[in-house]
Amino acid sequence: MKGAFSDGAVTCVYALSWGSGHALASMRRRPAESRACLNAGMAVTILKGDITHQSADAIVNAANSSLLGGGGVDGAIHRAGGGAILAACQELRRGRYGRGLPTGQAVATTAGRLDARWVIHTVGPVYSAEEDRSALLASCYRESLRVADELGAASIAFPAVSAGVYGWPAESAADIAVRTVRATATAVGDIRFVLFNDEVLAAFERAAG
Numbered sequence: 001m002k003g004a005f006s007d008g009a010v011t012c013v014y015a016l017s018w019g020s021g022h023a024l025a026s027m028r029r030r031p032a033e034s035r036a037c038l039n040a041g042m043a044v045t046i047l048k049g050d051i052t053h054q055s056a057d058a059i060v061n062a063a064n065s066s067l068l069g070g071g072g073v074d075g076a077i078h079r080a081g082g083g084a085i086l087a088a089c090q091e092l093r094r095g096r097y098g099r100g101l102p103t104g105q106a107v108a109t110t111a112g113r114l115d116a117r118w119v120i121h122t123v124g125p126v127y128s129a130e131e132d133r134s135a136l137l138a139s140c141y142r143e144s145l146r147v148a149d150e151l152g153a154a155s156i157a158f159p160a161v162s163a164g165v166y167g168w169p170a171e172s173a174a175d176i177a178v179r180t181v182r183a184t185a186t187a188v189g190d191i192r193f194v195l196f197n198d199e200v201l202a203a204f205e206r207a208a209g
Helices: 072-081 083-094 134-151 170-183 198-208
Strands: 002-007 010-019 022-028 043-048 056-063 106-110 116-123 155-158 190-195
Touching (some): 043 198, 072 083, 134 155, 134 170, 170 190, 170 198, 190 198
Parallel strands (some): 056 116
Antiparallel strands (some): 002 010, 022 043
16 A cells, blocks of 8 residues: 655655554655655554564653653563663663653663663653643654664664553554654654554554555
């Protein structure tokens, strides 16, 4: 399946193929297009699995503002990565992030025992039916990619930020995630969404289609 999306004067073209229950989207840049179209080798993969089992340059943690671990993906990453991640987060709290990491921002630490070079921690917004916090959720993905670019990461694995205990509806969370990644200029060539259940997986597959 082929399609296109536009960002003002720039149109990005992408191809979507399906296999083994996963969606693989690759985007290519035409010569006249600006860097707002992702680099020629960029691919987005959507899969169900345990993000702590991914082999990638960077694994994104859906953290809480304390950076000291919690439930869901956050707790799983801290447990699998070991004490080195917590020690690095504690150092951040003693320094730049004394009041915690603000919602929508991202920061990197060691990945400890994970099969990755870095963990990029980002704080997603808690869902609210009364207040539109979608810009904050989109910022989590943009800021994570910005940090990944600064580190020189070639691959990154994302969870569904805010779609777990923070209560964000799966369809909306998936739409924001996929649209934001597609619209963000990045040198990261391998982007994965690693999702924890069938409902969220299906939502991301629909968003990618």
